[in-house]
Amino acid sequence: MTMVVGDSKEMGLGGGFVVPNTNSFGQTFRDYDAASERQKSVEEFYRANHIHQTYDFVKKMREEYGKLDRVEMSIWECIELLNEFVDESDPDLDEPQIEHLLQTAEAIRKDYPDEDWLHLTGLIHDLGKVLLHPSFGQLPQWAVVGDTFPVGCAFDESNVHFKHFKENPDYDNPKYNTKLGVYSEGCGLENVLMSFGHDDYMYLVAKENNTTLPSAALFAIRYHSFYPLHKHGAYQYLLNKEDRENLKWLHIFNKYDLYSKSKVRIDVEEVKPYYLSLIEKYFPAKLKW
Numbered sequence: 001m002t003m004v005v006g007d008s009k010e011m012g013l014g015g016g017f018v019v020p021n022t023n024s025f026g027q028t029f030r031d032y033d034a035a036s037e038r039q040k041s042v043e044e045f046y047r048a049n050h051i052h053q054t055y056d057f058v059k060k061m062r063e064e065y066g067k068l069d070r071v072e073m074s075i076w077e078c079i080e081l082l083n084e085f086v087d088e089s090d091p092d093l094d095e096p097q098i099e100h101l102l103q104t105a106e107a108i109r110k111d112y113p114d115e116d117w118l119h120l121t122g123l124i125h126d127l128g129k130v131l132l133h134p135s136f137g138q139l140p141q142w143a144v145v146g147d148t149f150p151v152g153c154a155f156d157e158s159n160v161h162f163k164h165f166k167e168n169p170d171y172d173n174p175k176y177n178t179k180l181g182v183y184s185e186g187c188g189l190e191n192v193l194m195s196f197g198h199d200d201y202m203y204l205v206a207k208e209n210n211t212t213l214p215s216a217a218l219f220a221i222r223y224h225s226f227y228p229l230h231k232h233g234a235y236q237y238l239l240n241k242e243d244r245e246n247l248k249w250l251h252i253f254n255k256y257d258l259y260s261k262s263k264v265r266i267d268v269e270e271v272k273p274y275y276l277s278l279i280e281k282y283f284p285a286k287l288k289w
């Protein structure tokens with residue numbers, strides 16, 4: 001039995017995943033106001049993100065990137081491409097993305113050893129960040145990372161750095177700035193346009209390449225950055241019954257996505273054979289991106 005020294009919350013029994021009290025900068029997770037070396041640049045990131053993610057922008061990007069006509073590569077090749085990127089929206093992590101993917105997957109594996117689909121979901125959930133790469137047009141960070149939110153209806157105040165939405169052209173547009181905007185009560189998230197980024201893009205890649213992952217996996221990939229919903233319970237009026245079901249797995253998934261972020265590196269070569277076997281089980285050898 002492993003005992004981890006710390007207060008009661010940090011104590012882990014039996015080798016399961018232990019939720020740390022603080023991130024690797026000594027702060028609580030997702031504290032966007034804490035004075036840290038990353039605070040200013042993260043806020044700058046959200047300012048640009050909130051200004052530029054409009055209804056029209058999202059529509060255009062979805063059409064363009066939904067074609068999947070840019071690159072052909074395997075899941076593992078994509079993982080390796082992510083080695084060079086650090087996410088500018090993240091107050092908790094400044095390691096290359098490949099570390100975060102493996103940390104998430106391995107943390108899930110500790111607590112859910114039999115749910116191999118969830119391990120793979122952890123491994124691939126952020127692969128959409130490949131949009132930052134030159135072969136994808138080197139999109140700016142504000143169009144790829146950060147929390148997501150619906151466009152086409154009023155922005156909820158639970159969004160991180162909400163005040164910067166006031167500079168978004170949709171903020172004053174009566175078509176888009178009411179509670180429901182262009183949507184109807186209970187219409188289902190599938191019918192809602194979310195701010196464009198790595199979540200929705202990776203969902204499209206997985207679906208269009210005919211993954212055999214279950215729908216809870218696709219939902220987790222697609223909405224894992226939708227913190228206003230899964231952390232704050234905002235935007236409930238857009239959900240349908242299926243969304244509420246899938247949300248249960250997203251809550252589980254989020255614990256590992258967020259709290260596995262650390263400076264402790266995973267030995268890539270050691271775990272690679274296991275993940276290659278999962279990729280082979282759920283994906284074709286080459287995918288369209």
Ligand SMILES: O[C@H]1[C@H](O)[C@@H](O)[C@H](O)[C@@H](O)[C@H]1O
Binds near residue numbers: 090146
């Ligand atoms: O900074 C993080 C990071 O970009 C994650 O990949 C995303 O899923 C989170 O929602 C975001 O806040």
Ligand SMILES: [Fe+2]
Binds near residue numbers: 224
């Ligand atoms: Fe993400």
Ligand SMILES: [Fe+2]
Binds near residue numbers: 126
């Ligand atoms: Fe993540």
